Amino acid sequence: MALISIVIPAYNEEKRLPDTLRKILKFVSANKIRTEIIVVDDGSRDNTAAVVTALKSPKIRLIKNLKNMGKGFSVKNGVENSRGDIILFTDADLSTPIKHLTEFIQYHNEGYEVVIASRDLVESKVMVPQSHFRELGGKIFNIMVRIVTGLPIHDTQCGFKSFTKKAAKLVFPRQTISGFGFDVEILFIAHRRKLSIKESAVEWYNAPGTKVSFFKDSIRMFAELFKIRLNGVKGLYK
Secondary structure, eight states: OOOEEEEEEESSOTTTHHHHHHHHHHHHHHTTOOEEEEEEEOSOSSSHHHHHHHTOOTTEEEEEOSSOOOHHHHHHHHHHTOOOSEEEEEOTTOSSOGGGHHHHHHHHHTTOSEEEEESSSTTOEEEEOOOHHHHHHHHHHHHHHHHHHOOOOSOSOOSEEEEEHHHHHHHGGGOOOOSTTHHHHHHHHHHHTTOOEEEEEOEEEOOSOOOOOHHHHHHHHHHHHHHHHHHHHHTTTO
């Protein structure tokens, strides 16, 4: 039976993380999925690490960054320390329900090397939407992703993505972006490496307490699109 690694980047998540971990543990147990859960504490200033260790589950491993390094760095750290045949990363708020893991595993069994959740497919169900302001910003960003990088993907930013072990070893060592723009970079690398990518329709629930600053992080993410394009031109992803 395949081992599934679930990587969760966490920064100041003492309130949301315990419930998320319990939901994941309950789901994988009920569905008899061999699992390791890797929580990467990204230099949290609260009790994130303490609430993880308090659960005392043999399925959970805690990795601590020495300081706050960014979501992209934390995901990469977790993936590179994983042992799974399939590696999924998901947000600490579990905006995409863990039940979709079953579908993702099936897609991998069908031969797809990368599977990503998408909120923008016709079949997707956004149960609790973001504000109109953030939703519009997301649509503009997706348009810019296609123009600047040429990625034929509807939604690069949904935080629920999985890779086969082989695909992860091709993609993540080449990742250079530590912030929120890393999603585009890893998909750009996967596309350049001609890996098979499946966009999957999901349910999605906007959760309060986002760590993304709309203005500061949006400016940085737009700048990172051009960095990704330039890296591609320079051949840094080969």
